[in-house]
Amino acid sequence: MKSLSYLNKYLFKYKWRLLLGAIFIIGSNWFKVEMTNYFGDLTDDLTGWETNGDPTLLLYKALKAGGYFMLLSLFSGFLLFMTRQTIIVVSRLIEYDLKNEIYRQYQRLSFSFYKRNNTGDLMNRISEDVTKVRMYLGPGIMYTINLTSISILVIKNMLDVSPYLTGFVLIPLPLMSYIIYKVSSRINKISTLVQEEQSHMSTLVQETFTGIRVIKAYGRTQEIEDKFNASSENYKTKNMKLVLVNSLFMPTIFILIGVSTILSIYLGGLLHYNDQISLGDILKFIFYVNMLTWPFASIGFVTSMIQRAAASQTRINEFLKEEEEITNTNTTPFSFSGKIEFRNVSYTYPNSGINAIKNLSFKIEHGESLGIVGKTGSGKSTILNLLMRHIEADSGEILIDDIHIQDINLDDYRNQTGVVPQDVFLFSDTIRNNIQFGCMDDSIAEKQLIAAAKEAYIHHNIIEFKDGYGTLLGERGVNLSGGQKQRVSIARALIRNPKLLLLDDCLSAVDTETEEIILTNLAKKKITSLVISHRISSIRNANIVLNLENGAVIEQGTHKELMNANGSYSELYKKQLTEKED
Ligand SMILES: Nc1ncnc2c1ncn2[C@@H]1O[C@H](COP(=O)(O)OP(=O)(O)O)[C@@H](O)[C@H]1O
Ligand SMILES: [Mg+2]
Known part of the structure; x- marks a missing residue:
C-alpha cells in the first residue's frame, strides 16, 4: 500500500476539488436518509386514516409526499452528478499528470535503460498500470467516502429506532464485504490472465502481418494458424471462467440483501407486535438496509482495486526512481569547432x-x-x-574541443553533430519531414532541403516518386530500398550543417x-568526420x-x-577488391 503514497502529491494538488466532492457525497447521502425518514413517518401518519381519515386530507398528504419525494430525488441526483464531476474528474486529471510524468521520464532515460527493458513492458506502465491507479483514485476514493458517510448517517438513524434490530440486520453486511472481496480478487486475477492471453494473441497477429512474406515464402501458414487457434482457444477458456465468476457477483449481493430485508421484516414485525416499533420504522429499516448494501459491497471490490493499484504503482515508482545515468551538467552555450x-x-x-x-x-583535428x-x-x-x-567510458578521456566530454554542454554538442547510425530509422512520415527532422528549425527553406538531399545523392530518386518530397514512408507508405533509406538518413544529418x-x-x-559520389560531396564540405565502415573503399581517402x-x-x-605495411589492412583490401571483380 505504501507505493500509493506517491500519489499524495497529486491528491494534494487537487485537494479543493476532492473536498468539494466529499461534501457532495455527504449531501447526497443526507438527502437519501431524509427521504427515508420522511416516508417512514408518513407511513405512521397514514396508518390510521381509515378510521379517522378525511379523503381530501389524504389526497393532500399524498400529493405533498410526491412533490417532496421528487424534490429530494432531484437534489440527491444533482449532487451525485456533481460528485462524479469532481472526484472522477480529479482522477482523470491525475491520470493525465501521471502519464506526462512517465513520458518525461522515458525521454530522460538513456540508452542502457532501453536495452534493459522491453517495449511492451514500457507501454504497459504508461497505459494499463496508470489505468489501474486511476481506478483507485476515482471510484476507489469516491466509494470510500460514500461508505463512511452513509454508514455513519444510516447507522445513527437505525440506532435511534432500535439498537436491537440494528445489530441483527447488520450481521450479513460484513460477510457480504468479505465475499465480494474474494470474488473481486478472483475476477481481477482471471482478468489479468485474459489480458495476458490477449496481448499474446496481438503480438502473434502483429508478427504475422510484418512477417507475412517470410511466412508465405516458407509455406508455414498452417503452423501459424494452428498457433493462433491454440492461443484463441486459450483466450476463450479463460474468458468463460471470467464470465462464470462475474456472474456470481450480483447474485451474492442480492442474496445478502434478501437476508437482511427478511431479518428486518421478521424481527421488525415481532417488535411491532410487541408495540416496540411502528410500521413506519420497519419500512425505514428496509430502506436503510438497501442503502447500506452497495457501500458495503464496495468495501470488497475497492479493497481488491486498491491492491491492484498498489501493485501497479509499485511498478511505476520503480521506474520513476530510475536515475538518469547521463546528465548535462553544463548549460553555458557551446560552439563546437569540430576537434575530437x-x-x-x-x-x-x-x-x-x-x-x-x-x-x-x-x-581528429578540425x-x-x-x-x-x-x-x-x-x-x-x-x-x-x-x-x-x-x-x-570506464577509463580514459574523451575530449571535445580539448574539453572533457562530461564538462561540455551536451545538448549543444549533440545539436552540432550529425549522426548516421548503423540501423537506419525513418519515421512513418513524409520524406521531407524525415530529412527536416535533422534541424531544429522547422521552417527550413526548400533550397536547403534539396541541397542536403543532393549531397546525399538521393534527390534524383525522390523526385521520381509521384509525391516527391511529400512521399509517405513506413507501414502505409512507400518502401524505400536499404540504400535509399541510408541516403535519406545521411541527408538528415547533413541538413543540420554539423561541425562533426x-x-x-x-x-x-x-x-x-x-x-x-557521396564521399566526394562530403569531402568538399570540409567538416570533421568519422567514417566507420567494414569496406575499405569508404575510408581510403580519410586523413x-x-x-x-x-x-x-x-x-x-x-x-x-x-x-605499404602489408599487414591485415592490405590483406583485407585485396580481398575486397577481388570480391568486387567477381
Ligand atoms: N548493447 C550492448 N550490450 C552488450 N554488448 C554489446 C552491446 N552492443 C555491442 N555489444 C558487444 O560489443 C562488441 C562490439 O560491438 P560493436 O561496437 O557494435 O561492433 P561493430 O560496430 O564493430 O560491429 C560486440 O562483441 C558486441 O556483441
Ligand atoms: Mg556496428
Whole structure:
C-alpha cells in the first residue's frame, strides 16, 4: 500500500476539488436518509386514516409526499452528478499528470535503460498500470467516502429506532464485504490472465502481418494458424471462467440483501407486535438496509482495486526512481569547432561483460576525417556511442574541443553533430519531414532541403516518386530500398550543417559508384568526420585510418601507409577488391 503514497502529491494538488466532492457525497447521502425518514413517518401518519381519515386530507398528504419525494430525488441526483464531476474528474486529471510524468521520464532515460527493458513492458506502465491507479483514485476514493458517510448517517438513524434490530440486520453486511472481496480478487486475477492471453494473441497477429512474406515464402501458414487457434482457444477458456465468476457477483449481493430485508421484516414485525416499533420504522429499516448494501459491497471490490493499484504503482515508482545515468551538467552555450580526441579510452558493456573498447587513443583535428575499419563486433559502433555520450567510458578521456566530454554542454554538442547510425530509422512520415527532422528549425527553406538531399545523392530518386518530397514512408507508405533509406538518413544529418559528422557503416547498402559520389560531396564540405565502415573503399581517402580488432587498434596510418605495411589492412583490401571483380 505504501507505493500509493506517491500519489499524495497529486491528491494534494487537487485537494479543493476532492473536498468539494466529499461534501457532495455527504449531501447526497443526507438527502437519501431524509427521504427515508420522511416516508417512514408518513407511513405512521397514514396508518390510521381509515378510521379517522378525511379523503381530501389524504389526497393532500399524498400529493405533498410526491412533490417532496421528487424534490429530494432531484437534489440527491444533482449532487451525485456533481460528485462524479469532481472526484472522477480529479482522477482523470491525475491520470493525465501521471502519464506526462512517465513520458518525461522515458525521454530522460538513456540508452542502457532501453536495452534493459522491453517495449511492451514500457507501454504497459504508461497505459494499463496508470489505468489501474486511476481506478483507485476515482471510484476507489469516491466509494470510500460514500461508505463512511452513509454508514455513519444510516447507522445513527437505525440506532435511534432500535439498537436491537440494528445489530441483527447488520450481521450479513460484513460477510457480504468479505465475499465480494474474494470474488473481486478472483475476477481481477482471471482478468489479468485474459489480458495476458490477449496481448499474446496481438503480438502473434502483429508478427504475422510484418512477417507475412517470410511466412508465405516458407509455406508455414498452417503452423501459424494452428498457433493462433491454440492461443484463441486459450483466450476463450479463460474468458468463460471470467464470465462464470462475474456472474456470481450480483447474485451474492442480492442474496445478502434478501437476508437482511427478511431479518428486518421478521424481527421488525415481532417488535411491532410487541408495540416496540411502528410500521413506519420497519419500512425505514428496509430502506436503510438497501442503502447500506452497495457501500458495503464496495468495501470488497475497492479493497481488491486498491491492491491492484498498489501493485501497479509499485511498478511505476520503480521506474520513476530510475536515475538518469547521463546528465548535462553544463548549460553555458557551446560552439563546437569540430576537434575530437580519445585518450586511452576503455569500455566494457555492463550487461554482457564484453570489453568492447580497449585503451583506444586517436585524434581528429578540425576539418579532418578519420576512417575506422574492422570486422563486425570489433567495437566500431561502440566508439560512436561513446562519442555521442550515449554511454560513459570506464577509463580514459574523451575530449571535445580539448574539453572533457562530461564538462561540455551536451545538448549543444549533440545539436552540432550529425549522426548516421548503423540501423537506419525513418519515421512513418513524409520524406521531407524525415530529412527536416535533422534541424531544429522547422521552417527550413526548400533550397536547403534539396541541397542536403543532393549531397546525399538521393534527390534524383525522390523526385521520381509521384509525391516527391511529400512521399509517405513506413507501414502505409512507400518502401524505400536499404540504400535509399541510408541516403535519406545521411541527408538528415547533413541538413543540420554539423561541425562533426559520424557515419556508422551507413553506405553498406549503397553501390561503390554511389558511395564514391557521396564521399566526394562530403569531402568538399570540409567538416570533421568519422567514417566507420567494414569496406575499405569508404575510408581510403580519410586523413587517417584505424584498423580495429577486438576493440584495439592493430594498425594506424594513411591508406597508403597501411597498404605499404602489408599487414591485415592490405590483406583485407585485396580481398575486397577481388570480391568486387567477381
Ligand atoms: N548493447 C550492448 N550490450 C552488450 N554488448 C554489446 C552491446 N552492443 C555491442 N555489444 C558487444 O560489443 C562488441 C562490439 O560491438 P560493436 O561496437 O557494435 O561492433 P561493430 O560496430 O564493430 O560491429 C560486440 O562483441 C558486441 O556483441
Ligand atoms: Mg556496428
